[in-house]
Amino acid sequence: MQKNLQIGQQIINSIHNVIGVKDCSLHEPVFDGNEWHYMKECLDSTYVSSVGKFVGQFEQSLVDLTGAKYAIALVNGTAAIHLALILADVAEGDEVLAPTFTFVATANAISYLKATPHFVDNNEDTLGVDPKKLYEYLNKFTKQKDGKCINLKTNKIIKAIIPTHVFGHPCKIDEIVDIARKFNILVIEDAAESIGSYYKNKHTGTFGLMGTLSFNGNKTITTGGGGAILTNNKEIAKKAKHLSTTAKLDHKWDYLHDEIGFNYRLPNINAALGCAQLEQLPKLLKSKRLLFKKYEDKISLIKGVSLFKEPKECKSNYWLQTLLLDFQNKNNRDEILSLTNENGLMTRPAWILMHRLKQFNNNPRMNLSCSESIADRLINIPSSSNLIGKN
Ligand SMILES: Cc1ncc(COP(=O)(O)O)c(C=O)c1O
Incomplete structure (x- = not known):
C-alpha cells in the first residue's frame, strides 16, 4: 500500500x-431545544419579517454572550461585512487588508464598494493573520500622510483590515489591533466562524471597531441565513440599524428615507430560530x-x-x-x-x-x-x- x-x-x-x-x-x-416552539410562536404571531419581538431578543442575547455593547442582527455575514465597511467609511479607491486564507465573502464585500482587497499572510500558530509579518510589511511599504496610511506602491489609502478567526480559532487579535492603531488602520474582525470563541477571556469580534458574525446553516449556531455586527460604538450601532432598515425614519404611517439604505435586517422568523439556538x-x-x-x-x-x-x-x-x-x-x-x-x-x-x-x-x-x-x-x-x- x-x-x-x-x-x-x-x-x-x-x-x-x-x-x-x-x-x-x-x-x-x-435543533433539539426551543427551535420548534419559538418558530411556531413566530408563525402564530404572523410577524415573520421585519417586525417582531425575536429580533430585539436575539440582539440582546448576543450582547449578553459577547460582552459587546451593541449587536445589530442582519441577513447574513457577507451583508454584515459590507455594512461594516461602509460604516468604517471605506470608499471607492481605498485598499482594505484581508487574509488570502479566508472565505471569499470578505474580498467580495470589499469589492462591492469598488475598494481593493490587499492580501496579507496568515500563520500556522493560529491560522489567522500573522502580526509580525503584518508589522514588518506596513513598516516597509507604507507611509503616514495626514493621519492616513498610504500604500507606497499604489499611492492608495489603506483604510481597514479584516482579520478572520479561522475555523473558530482566535487569531492574535490584540497584537493586530495595536499594529493597526499605530498605522491608522481600522479593524473589522471577521468572527463569522467564531461565536463562543474567546481570546484572553474576551469574546472574538469585540476587539476591533466592529466585529461581524454569520449564522449560516453550516455554522456552530444558525438562523437559517443570518449575520450580525458587534460594536461598542453607539453612533455606529445606530447607523448600522438605520442603514440596514432602508434608512427609514420613524413615522407612524409615512415612508420617509433620509439616505440610500439597505434591506439587510434579519427577519423575525430567522431571529426566532437564533434565540433558540443561542440557548443551546x-x-x-x-x-x-x-x-x-x-x-x-x-x-x-x-x-x-x-x-x-x-x-x-x-x-x-x-x-x-x-x-x-x-x-x-x-x-x-x-x-x-x-x-x-x-x-x-x-x-x-x-x-x-x-x-x-x-x-x-x-x-x-x-x-x-x-x-x-x-x-x-x-x-x-x-x-x-x-x-x-x-x-
Ligand atoms: C470567514 C467567513 N466570513 C464570512 C462569511 C460569510 O457569511 P454568510 O455566509 O453568512 O454570508 C463566512 C461564512 O459563510 C465565513 O466563513
Missing part, C-alpha cells in the same frame, strides 16, 4: 472509531470540545498528520476540526480527500486562496507563502456537535 493510502486509511479508521457511524457530513445543525450554545460548545479531545487521542497516533489545537490563551469553539499534513505529505492531500469522501466521510480542503482566484490575482499582496503552505496541507473533517453521542 502507498504511504498516502496508509495515512488516508488510518485517518478513516480514526474518524470511524470516534464517531461510530460510517457516513457523515462535515457540519450539520442541531453552551451544550454545543461542550460537545465540540469533547469531539476534539476524542479525535486528538486517535490522530496523535498517526505519523505525518496533526489535529489543530486551539492557540495559547484562547478558548476556541472548535467549529471545524482541522487536520494539517506534515510538509512531506502535502502532495497526498487530494488522495486523502478522495479516499475519505469515497468512504462516506465528508472532508474538505481549505478555501482556494483569494490571490489564486482569477478575479483577485492581480491584487496587491505581501509574500503569502505561509498561507500557501497551510492551504496545501489542510483537511477539515466531520465536526458536527451531534457526532458525540452517536458512538
Whole structure:
C-alpha cells in the first residue's frame, strides 16, 4: 500500500472509531431545544419579517454572550461585512487588508464598494493573520500622510483590515489591533466562524471597531441565513440599524428615507430560530470540545498528520476540526480527500486562496507563502456537535 493510502486509511479508521457511524457530513445543525416552539410562536404571531419581538431578543442575547455593547442582527455575514465597511467609511479607491486564507465573502464585500482587497499572510500558530509579518510589511511599504496610511506602491489609502478567526480559532487579535492603531488602520474582525470563541477571556469580534458574525446553516449556531455586527460604538450601532432598515425614519404611517439604505435586517422568523439556538450554545460548545479531545487521542497516533489545537490563551469553539499534513505529505492531500469522501466521510480542503482566484490575482499582496503552505496541507473533517453521542 502507498504511504498516502496508509495515512488516508488510518485517518478513516480514526474518524470511524470516534464517531461510530460510517457516513457523515462535515457540519450539520442541531435543533433539539426551543427551535420548534419559538418558530411556531413566530408563525402564530404572523410577524415573520421585519417586525417582531425575536429580533430585539436575539440582539440582546448576543450582547449578553459577547460582552459587546451593541449587536445589530442582519441577513447574513457577507451583508454584515459590507455594512461594516461602509460604516468604517471605506470608499471607492481605498485598499482594505484581508487574509488570502479566508472565505471569499470578505474580498467580495470589499469589492462591492469598488475598494481593493490587499492580501496579507496568515500563520500556522493560529491560522489567522500573522502580526509580525503584518508589522514588518506596513513598516516597509507604507507611509503616514495626514493621519492616513498610504500604500507606497499604489499611492492608495489603506483604510481597514479584516482579520478572520479561522475555523473558530482566535487569531492574535490584540497584537493586530495595536499594529493597526499605530498605522491608522481600522479593524473589522471577521468572527463569522467564531461565536463562543474567546481570546484572553474576551469574546472574538469585540476587539476591533466592529466585529461581524454569520449564522449560516453550516455554522456552530444558525438562523437559517443570518449575520450580525458587534460594536461598542453607539453612533455606529445606530447607523448600522438605520442603514440596514432602508434608512427609514420613524413615522407612524409615512415612508420617509433620509439616505440610500439597505434591506439587510434579519427577519423575525430567522431571529426566532437564533434565540433558540443561542440557548443551546453552551451544550454545543461542550460537545465540540469533547469531539476534539476524542479525535486528538486517535490522530496523535498517526505519523505525518496533526489535529489543530486551539492557540495559547484562547478558548476556541472548535467549529471545524482541522487536520494539517506534515510538509512531506502535502502532495497526498487530494488522495486523502478522495479516499475519505469515497468512504462516506465528508472532508474538505481549505478555501482556494483569494490571490489564486482569477478575479483577485492581480491584487496587491505581501509574500503569502505561509498561507500557501497551510492551504496545501489542510483537511477539515466531520465536526458536527451531534457526532458525540452517536458512538
Ligand atoms: C470567514 C467567513 N466570513 C464570512 C462569511 C460569510 O457569511 P454568510 O455566509 O453568512 O454570508 C463566512 C461564512 O459563510 C465565513 O466563513
